[in-house]
Amino acid sequence: MNPLISLVFVVLPALYAAELFTGSFSSQLWAFDEKADFGTRWVRFKVALTLRNTDRMHDHFQDVSNPMSPNYGKFLNANELDQMYGPSAADKQAVRDYFASIPEAKVTMHDHGDLMEVLAPIEHVEKHLDTSLGVVAHVHGRIPQKAIRAKTDISVPSHIADKIAFISLNSPVNHVKPRAAKSLREVENHESAQLTNVNLAPLPKYTQLRVNVSETFPDGSSKNLNASALFALTDVATASFLSDLYQIPSGMQVNHGSNQSCAEFYGEFYSNSDLEAFFALSGLPNNTISTAENYYIDLPNDQSKPGGEAQLDVEYIMALAPNAPTYFYSIGTFNPNDPVNTTSHNEGFLDYLQLVESQEYPPLVHSLSYGDVEADIFNASHNGSVAYGNRCNQEFMQLGLRGLTLVFSSGDDGIGSQIVRDDPETACQQAVPEWPASSPYVTAVGATQLTNKYLPACELTYAYPGLPIQTQLPFQCTGTKETVCSSTFGGVITSGGGFSNVLNRSTTAPWQEKAVDYYLRQANQQAYPPTSYFNPQGRGYPDVATYGSNYFVYLGGAITRESGTSASAPVFAAMVTLWNDIRLANNMPPMGFIAPFLYAIAEKNPEAFHDIVTGNNACGAGHSIETVNCCEHSYGAVPGWDAVTGLGSPNFEIISNLVINNGTAFPNLGAYPTGVAQTLVEQVTTSNDDGIDHPVVRDTSIAAMILGLLAFIMSGVLCFWQFRGKSSSQGLLNNAV
Secondary structure, three states: OOOOOOOOOOOOOOOOOOEEEOOOOOOOOEEEOOOOOOOOOEEEEEEEEOOOOHHHHHHHHHHHHOOOOOOOOOOOOHHHHHHHHOOOHHHHHHHHHHHHOOOOOEEEOOOOOOEEEEEEEHHHHHHHOOOOEEEEEEOOOOOOOOEEEEOOOOEEEHHHHOOEEEEHHHOOOOOOEEOOEEOOOOOOOOOOOOOOOOOOOOOOOOOOEOOEEEEEOOOOOEEEEEEOOOEOOOOOEOHHHHHHHOOOOOOOOOOOOOOEEEEEEOOOEOOHHHHHHHHHHOOOOOOOOOHHHOOEOOOOOOOOOEOHHHHHHHHHHHHHOOOOOEEEEEEOOOOOOOOOOOOOOOOHHHHHHHHHHHOOOOOOEEEEOEEEEHHHHOOOOOHHHHHHHHHHHHHHHHHHHOOOEEEEEOOOEHHHOOHHHHOHHHHOOOOOOEEOOOOOOOEEEEEEEEEOOOOHHHHOEEEOOOOOOOOEEEOOOOOOEEEEOOHHHOOOOEOOOEEEEEEEHHHHOHHHHHHHHHHHOOOOOOOOOOHHHOOOOEEEEOOEEEEOOOEEEEEOOEEEEEEOHHHHHHHHHHHHHHHHHHHHHOOOOOOOOOHHHHHHHHHHOHHHEEOOOOOEOOEOOOOOOOOOOEOOOOOEOOOOOEOOOEOOEEOHHHHHHHOOOOOOOOOOOOOOOOOHHHOOEEEEEEEOOOOOEEEEEEEHHHHHHHHHHHHHHHHHHHHHHHOOOHHHHHHHHHHHO
């Protein structure tokens, strides 16, 4: 099936007068398994209520995120957001009453939320919604989890039809696949085998290599053994390496209220003992995530079963933003065979969004190293898919309006997305964008690695004077710099990037229009594929890139190495946490949706980024250079923005100066805006009855009001005493001191 779907940013069609028929489930990657048993009589699903004023939401979001706007940074709190864009109380009650009328149903919804969760017996749900449910499984079998979806149309009464945006029983199975990939393959342990007198000359890095092994016997004879697979040696990333690479000052830490989080899905846990070992081996002060800071829905963190994705995320976001309160969202599985009271969630990504929107003071920065194929989320033949994708984008905007930064990895399989691993023929017919990285309402991060071929000239040969003209020598560049992370040069993964097939750049991402237009006007044929291969009008991604190959990770009591944009996302997220702290220390709002800021400074201060100008994303992820699947066409790295590394990798120190700049780049950046949602965040600690210290983010505007009131009362008292003589008022001042 051709993965390219040409759409515009769509809205729900007009609702039927009598009933709303939202369609049955449809997907490229998931199909109904007729042999599968539900394994439970229960099903959980989400009901997304229709939002108000969505035509204004987009402009509002762009306005508070635009550093050139006088409204930059004027964010909303949860109550203000709900009053402006949330469903009305009457609509919430009407929808709640309808689903609560399902026999044995349990309906939950947060006060300021717009997503409702329903838990009910399958047989009653089928009858109530006039549908038939079934179990869907991944068509390639790579993903073990299964989900419950509607096999036939879903219908609801007309009196609530216009109050419902979609029901997750016919929405995409957004598996949000984790990005992290093992950098070293496991090998069999042959106890009888021994290697003696092994001598390897220094091997060059960043070059495709093959090792030929021969065995020498005592009598002097030898036997040639099999040659190794083609491989390349690269650098191992540590926290100190990354700090040096991006000019993050040594000893910098969070002290002014900034905080951050990682979200993990489907049983990805972290281990505090692994964290402690990682910090010790990294030469950093010890740090862990306390139970009080571990937000979860129904899947408590199991520290005895840490996962590579989760451990990579928390180790590096915490290492690069020391002392920042770090929160961990652990979201349940969608496997229908789980018991009803444990992890039978059917849509983990909506669970995550529902949880964040319910929090009065959610973390300011969110790092997510997960993604899916955009075409499967926005399936044009299925109204439920389109409604789901649109609503997720609206949820992203709502979080941005609250001043939160959402950082997503751009993908690990280049231009062909994750499909290229199983079906390269389909994946390489046309570019396959990934989502949410392709959403214009999040910040997408690609991956780099080091190379000695960081300029186009470094990959050339030249004729040396005095030698025959036909003698060509390699042009050797001095030192190393960043290039596109690619599986073909030992990167294990290849940076994802491209253009959305769904969301138009000029209307949804005007802040990147100039940079992307310059890229598309490149005469360099290596910059991008033929325009028939992708949607040149779409939102371009990633926005930036950071190092993504061979990270030192401590996992399960041992050292391992991980690669992926999974590493790139938390590294960039940690930088945003530090920039937020700088702004908070200067009585300024947090960064919020940071992408427009990044493009603005790149235009006026290009030195704020390390421009990556070599490499492409033709190939998927893989350890063996000879077995990775590659496409004929790809996006290439060129000067300026490109669809592989975005604006480049950040120069942290320069950007740190620009985030508080009041005149050079952003004339409208001034004193901290007034208002409930724009006041400086103060991080304090309270102790509840459970005896555990809980971090609480408070708004100091209340304290300011109290102090102002006290000052007013004091001035009145002083005026009163002044009528009684100078000596009396002086005595009061002395007592106050």
